[in-house]
Amino acid sequence: MDTNGGGGVVAKDHPGWVPGTLRKHREAHGLTLEGSGEELRKIAEIARLPIQANFQTVFNHEAGKAYPNPHYQRAYCLLYNAAPWELQFRSKLPHEEQSQVPKITPHTDSVTGAHVQAVESALLQISPGGEVDHHGLRHRILDAWRRRHTGGDPHRPHLVLVGGYAGSGKSELAEFISYLTGWPRLDKDSLTRPLVEALLVAHGGDPHDRHTPLYLEKARDAEYQCLMETAADNIRAGISTVLDAPFLREFSDPAWMQRLINRCKAQGAEVAVIWVKCDHESMREYITFRSAARDSWKLSNWDDYIRGVDVDFAPKVDHFVVDNRLGSAVSLTDQAKLAIGRMYS
Known part of the structure; x- marks a missing residue:
């Protein structure tokens, strides 16, 4: 539900935010306020963004x-085909000296079209x-995405573990990989929340507890066991799968990871670990927003919680990193999803 114009926090609370930049982009695209709202709603439908502009x-x-x-x-980044820092929602990161957002134009070539370039940019x-x-x-x-439109997948199944702190953008990345490949995404919370809440209540606890010894001792291990x-x-059925969970303890345990790799290898499957890196303020903004x-x-x-969040954390196993500080990576996945939606709609 939109309240207070989809925001509610004034510009002075966000360094780098220059509100007038949006108006300049709207006018450059020849849109009225009403027209901009209509286009945002169209984009939201394609990109599956819950807004009512x-x-x-x-x-x-x-x-x-x-x-x-x-x-x-x-949605604004998709509408104006620009990166978040170009719309001045925030300041620019060091690696963003030049826009990484591909300029999307209509293209009929299903192999080398702009939608393919957008996907490749996001995967970078x-x-x-x-x-x-x-x-x-x-x-x-990328190959799995292409094969969705030609049929068949001769490759060995993959188990992709996407981890990160709450609000880091890990679910968006996991969803994007699932969206491209057709591989099922298993979200720990979606899969186990009803059982975890019932278990905590049965032990006299808060169903929403995710930090006390009760949760850590009685629920957490069972939660991850259900997921795995x-x-x-x-994997036994030969189905590549994307897992979406923090995985902090697991990614810190090389022995746990090696056991998983060995089990998957016995089934002819490969394992990939992806860590989503983010900053404190972006995590707080998203956690606040999702409520x-x-x-x-x-x-x-928050102060107690954030003391336990190490933004420089890295898995103790071979892994990949997605730098989503200030939402920079999620912006590119959005561009790719919109380009795909336009191509195949």
């Missing part, structure tokens, strides 16, 4: 009366965190 929403954003929430920022965000074959994983994902056993069922009950303690005790 209208002229008042756009006016509030352009006038600096409300700061666009993360979904609105993504998966970089090696060690001595791993990052080209192999990127090509595997479900993934194992898919999940399981995040209530984090937001109420």
Whole structure:
């Protein structure tokens, strides 16, 4: 539900935010306030973004009366074909000296068209965190996407573990890989939340607890076991699968990872680990925006929570890294999804 123009936080609270930039881009595209709202709604439908834009929403954003929430920022980037820093939602990161957003134009070539370039640009965000074959994983994902339109997949199944702190953008990345490849995405919370909540209540706890000894001792291990056993069922059936969970403890345990690799290898499957890197403020913004009950303690005790968040954390195993500081990687996946939607709609 949109409230206060899709934002509610004034511009002065966001360094790098220049509201008037949106108006300049709108006028450069020849759009009225009403027209911009209509185009945002069309894009939201294609990109599956939960926004309900209208002229008042756009006016509030352009006038600096409300700061666009993360979904609105993504929609504006798609509408104006620009990166977040180019629309001045935030300051520019060091690696963003030149826009990485491909300029999307209509193209009829299904092999080398702009939608393919957009996908390739998004996949370039998966970089090696060690001595791993990052080209192999990127090509595997791209090939699986292409094969969805030609039929058949002769490759060995892949188990892709996407990890990161709450609000880092890991679910968006996992969803994007699933969207491209058709591989099922198993989200830990979606898969186990009802059982975890019932278990915590049965022990006299808060169903939304994710930090006390009760949760850590009674629920967490079972939660991850459910996730991994479900993934194992898919792998035994030869189905590549994307897992979406923080994986902090698991990625810190080389022995755990080696056991997983060995089990998958016995089934003829390969394992890939992706860590999504993010900054404190972006994580807080997204956690606040999604308003999940399981995040209530984090937001109420932010200083205590953030002391346990290491933005420089890296898995102790061979892995890939996606740098999503200030939402930079998610912006590119949005561009790719929109280009695909336009091509195959």
